[in-house]
Amino acid sequence: MRAVRAVVAFAALALLVGCGSASPPAEAPKLLTRAEADARTVVPFTRGVRLDKAGRIVDVTFEAPKPEPPASPTLIIGLRSEGEEPAEARAVTDRIQRDGLRARVQLERLDTSSPEPIPLWRVSDDGRSQVKLSTDIVGERLWGSDVAVNTLAEAGLFSQRLSYSELQWASVGLGERSRYRLRIDLLENRPDLEGIQMDLLVGYQQLGK
Numbered sequence: 001m002r003a004v005r006a007v008v009a010f011a012a013l014a015l016l017v018g019c020g021s022a023s024p025p026a027e028a029p030k031l032l033t034r035a036e037a038d039a040r041t042v043v044p045f046t047r048g049v050r051l052d053k054a055g056r057i058v059d060v061t062f063e064a065p066k067p068e069p070p071a072s073p074t075l076i077i078g079l080r081s082e083g084e085e086p087a088e089a090r091a092v093t094d095r096i097q098r099d100g101l102r103a104r105v106q107l108e109r110l111d112t113s114s115p116e117p118i119p120l121w122r123v124s125d126d127g128r129s130q131v132k133l134s135t136d137i138v139g140e141r142l143w144g145s146d147v148a149v150n151t152l153a154e155a156g157l158f159s160q161r162l163s164y165s166e167l168q169w170a171s172v173g174l175g176e177r178s179r180y181r182l183r184i185d186l187l188e189n190r191p192d193l194e195g196i197q198m199d200l201l202v203g204y205q206q207l208g209k
Contacts, residue, residue, distance in 0.1 A: 032156035037199075044151050044203030046080065051101065051186065052194040058184040061110065062202070066177050071148035071204035073175045077105060077120070077182065078145050078168040080201040089165040092196050093144075096167060102139040102187040105170050110179045118180070120170040130171065137187065142167040147203035166201060 037046050041062045049057045067073050079096070083089035108115040121130040123143040145168035152158035169184075182202065 029154050029156050031159050037157060040155070040157075042155075043075065044147060044155050044157060044201070046157055046199040046201050049079075049198055049200050051096075051196060051198055052190050052192075054186050054189050056183065056185045058182060058200050061179065061181045064174050064178055064180055066175070067148075067151075067204040070207045071151050072207045073173050074205040075172050075174050076145045076147050076166075076168050076201070076203055076205050077107070077170045077172075077184075078142070078147075078166055078201050080147075080164055080166045080199045081197075082162045082164050082199075084162065086163040086165070089163040092193075092198060093165040093167050095192070097142050097144075099192075100140050101142065101169075101190065102137065103169060104136050104183075104185045104187060105138050106136050106183045107172060108181045110181055115181070118172055120172050122170050123168060133170065138169045139187075142169060144168070146206040147201060148206045151203060171205070 032040065034048060038048060040046070041060065043062060043064045045060075045062060047058055047060065051057070064075065079093070079101075081089050081092045083091070105120060107118040107120060109118055120133045120136070120138070122133055122138055123129075124131045125141065127143055145166045147166060149158055158164075184200070
């Protein structure tokens with residue numbers, strides 16, 4: 001279902017880009033290379049990560065611009081897999097969703113007099129609401145997520161030729177432009193995930209989710 005929504009949303013974006021007979025159609029956003037994507041420090045962004053070894057996998061400082069519709073102010077911190085077919089993209093996320101992936105996730109706001117820890121939220125156990133985390137440890141259970149696909153496409157982080165599957169570790173409501181630091185540490189070795197290519201995905205949730 002998420003893959004279907006992504007295709008529909010991207011088609012709508014393409015239609016908007018191509019509208020207007022008075023001016024030539026704008027070029028489609030360039031798909032970033034792995035090196036270019038790993039160098040991006042503005043939401044949305046991705047980072048290639050290994051999930052088989054305990055320890056720090058992410059330490060990044062980034063800018064979070066004010067979200068614009070159809071993106072909501074909810075910032076998703078999670079994982080994304082890709083594949084040529086939906087089943088290929090879901091194979092790894094289904095495994096992680098089944099077994100969990102425990103991690104310590106810490107988010108700090110930096111454009112204050114001193115770094116300010118930001119409380120995070122997660123999806124409730126029944127999947128119907130968000131609950132505030134009492135600890136920075138997440139991942140006993142992960143849920144699917146829907147980062148606004150138009151923002152990913154405009155950033156060069158979405159290809160129509162690929163299928164994607166997303167999981168959410170944590171989320172937080174952000175309403176204004178600011179600068180942040182994100183650190184993520186895996187808390188356990190997962191040899192079953194050795195050799196698996198996954199991306200950290202940080203982006204604004206699609207409105208209405």
